[in-house]
Amino acid sequence: MDKPKHVLITGASGFVGWNIARHLAQLGYPVTGTYNSSAPDRFLSIDWLHIDLADPASVAALREVPFDAVVHCAAMPGVKQCAEHPKLAERINIQATREIAEIAAHRKARCIYTSTDLVFDGRKGGSYAESDTPHPPTFYGSTKLQGEEVVRATLDEHYIFRLALVYGTKEGAFAGFLKWTHEALKAHQPLSLFTNQYRSPVAASDIAEAVARTLEQRPPFGTYHIAGPERLNRYEIGRLFARIFGHPQTGIRESLVRGPSGEPAADDIPLNADTFRDETGMNFKEVISGFESLEGELSESD
Ligand SMILES: NC(=O)c1ccc[n+]([C@@H]2O[C@H](COP(=O)([O-])OP(=O)(O)OC[C@H]3O[C@@H](n4cnc5c(N)ncnc54)[C@H](OP(=O)(O)O)[C@@H]3O)[C@@H](O)[C@H]2O)c1
Numbered sequence: 001m002d003k004p005k006h007v008l009i010t011g012a013s014g015f016v017g018w019n020i021a022r023h024l025a026q027l028g029y030p031v032t033g034t035y036n037s038s039a040p041d042r043f044l045s046i047d048w049l050h051i052d053l054a055d056p057a058s059v060a061a062l063r064e065v066p067f068d069a070v071v072h073c074a075a076m077p078g079v080k081q082c083a084e085h086p087k088l089a090e091r092i093n094i095q096a097t098r099e100i101a102e103i104a105a106h107r108k109a110r111c112i113y114t115s116t117d118l119v120f121d122g123r124k125g126g127s128y129a130e131s132d133t134p135h136p137p138t139f140y141g142s143t144k145l146q147g148e149e150v151v152r153a154t155l156d157e158h159y160i161f162r163l164a165l166v167y168g169t170k171e172g173a174f175a176g177f178l179k180w181t182h183e184a185l186k187a188h189q190p191l192s193l194f195t196n197q198y199r200s201p202v203a204a205s206d207i208a209e210a211v212a213r214t215l216e217q218r219p220p221f222g223t224y225h226i227a228g229p230e231r232l233n234r235y236e237i238g239r240l241f242a243r244i245f246g247h248p249q250t251g252i253r254e255s256l257v258r259g260p261s262g263e264p265a266a267d268d269i270p271l272n273a274d275t276f277r278d279e280t281g282m283n284f285k286e287v288i289s290g291f292e293s294l295e296g297e298l299s300e301s302d
Contacts, residue, residue, distance in 0.1 A: 004069035004110065004215055006030045008062065010053075010100065011074030012046065013038040015175040016114060016166055016204060020071055021046050023208035029215075032065050034074060041171050053096035054088060062103050070104050071112045071211055072097060072151075075144070079118070082140035093143035094150060101154035112159045112211060113151045116144045117199060117227070117269045119162065127200065127231065127272040130162075130223045148223070157221055159214055161207070164227035164271045167237075167290065168204030172299030175204070181238055185247035192255035193234040197267040200227040201237060203290040205297075210282060219279035227271035228284045237287060244291040 007024055011017035012033025021033045022044055031046040040048040049065065052058040053074055075093050076082055082089035097113065104111045118141035119134035136142045151158050167178050174182045184191045210226050213219075232240075235254050242249045257267055273284055285293070 004029070004067075006032070006065075006067045006069075007215070008065050008067035008070040008109075009033045009046075010051070010062075010070065010072045011035075012044075012048075013040055014073055014077075015168070015170050016163070016207060017071070017073035018044070018170045019168060019204035020073065020208045020211050023205070023212060024215075027212055032067065034062075036074070053092045056095075056099060059096050059099045059103075062100060063106075067104075067107065067109055069110045069112070069215055070100065071114070072100055073114050075114070075147075077116075077140070079138050079140045082143060083138070086139055089139065089143050090146075093140075094146045097147040098150045098154060101151050101158075105155040108157075110157045110159070110215075111151060111155055112161055112214060113147060115148050115160050115162045116141060117162060117164045117225075117271050119145045119148070120269045122198075122268040125268065127270040128225065129272045130225055130275055159219075159221060160223040161210070161226045162223065162271060163207060164202045164225075164269075165199035166204050166207065167201050167287070167294075169294055169297040170204075172297070174294075174298070177234075178241065181241055182245070185242055185245075185251065188248075188251060190251045190253060191238060192253045193238040194257040194267075195233050195235045195254045197257045198231050198233050198270055200229070200231055200270040200273075201287050201290070202226055202228045202273075203285050203293070205293065206282075206284050206290070210276065210280070213280045213282055217280050219276070224276040224279075225271035225273045226276060226284075227273045228287060228290070229273075230286055231268075231270040232287060240287055241291060244288065 012021040013035035033046045034051045121135045
C-alpha cells in the first residue's frame with residue numbers, strides 16, 4: 001500500500017492529536033479529526049467530526065469516514081480521572097478502542113494506537129525496551145495496556161506507539177504539564193516538582209513527525225517506544241524550562257511523589273526509542289533543543 005489517502009485522527013482536539021493533525025495537514029494529507037467536548041480549532045484545515053467514545057452509536061459514525069489510516073489519540077488520559085471513574089475509563093480506553101480497531105480492520109486501514117510509558121512499573125532500574133514486560137501500577141496504565149492488547153488482537157496492520165511524557169504547545173500556547181509549569185512561574189508562584197519521578201520527555205512535534213514517517217516509510221508493524229534520549233525528573237525538567245524561557249528558578253522546590261500509603265513512590269520509567277530510530281532514521285530531540293524549538297510555536301500573547 002502507498003501513502004494513505006485519508007487519515008482519521010481521533011482526539012484531534014487534544015494535545016497530542018492536535019499536533020499530529022496539524023503536521024499531517026501541513027504535509028498535504030486529507031485529515032478527519034474527532035473532538036468531544038473541546039471546540040475544534042477552525043484554523044486547522046481538517047474536517048472535524050464530533051464523537052463520544054462513551055457511546056457505541058456515536059463511535060459507529062466513524063464507519064462513514066473514508067479513511068485508510070487511523071491515529072487513535074482519543075482517550076481518558078488522566079491517572080486520577082481513570083481511578084475515580086473506572087467504568088467510564090474502561091469504556092473509553094478499552095471498549096471504544098476495540099470498536100475503532102474493528103472499523104479500521106473492516107476498512108483494511110492501518111492503525112496507530114497511542115499508548116503510554118505508564119504501562120511499566122518503574123522497578124527495572126534502567127530504560128525500558130519494547131521487549132520488557134509491562135506491569136502497570138495504575139488503573140489508567142492498565143486500561144491503556146488492555147487497549148494495546150485489543151488493537152493487537154483485532155488487526156494485523158497496527159503500530160502501538162508507547163509515548164513518554166509529552167511536552168509542547170497547542171494552538172499557540174503551552175500544553176500538557178508545561179501549561180501549569182508556565183502559569184505558575186509567570187505568576188511567581190512556588191512550584192513543587194518531583195525529584196523521584198523519571199521519564200524520557202518527548203516533543204509533541206517529534207511524535208507528529210514519527211507518525212508521518214510511519215505512514216510514509218512503513219516500518220514493520222508492531223510496538224515502538226517513542227521517547228526523547230534523556231532520563232530526567234520533573235524538577236530537572238522544570239529548571240530547564242525556567243532557564244530557557246527566562247523565569248527565575250528560585251521558586252522551584254523539590255518534592256517527592258508519594259505512593260498510596262504516603263511512602264515515596266519512585267517512578268523510573270525512561271523509554272528506549274532505539275528500535276524506532278533504527279527502523280526510520282528518526283532521532284528524537286533532547287529537551288533543551290525541544291524547548292528552544294517551542295519559541296516559534298507560541299503566539300505573541302503568551
Ligand atoms: N500527554 C502525555 O504526556 C501522554 C503521555 C503518554 C501517552 N499519552 C497518550 O496520548 C494520547 C493523547 O493524550 P493527550 O495528552 O493528547 O490528552 P488530551 O489532551 O486530554 O486529549 C484527549 C483527547 O481525547 C478526547 N476525548 C476524551 N474523552 C472523549 C470521549 N468521551 N469521546 C471522544 N473523545 C474523547 C478529547 O476530546 P475533547 O478535548 O474534545 O473532549 C481529546 O481530543 C492518549 O492516548 C494518552 O494516553 C499522552
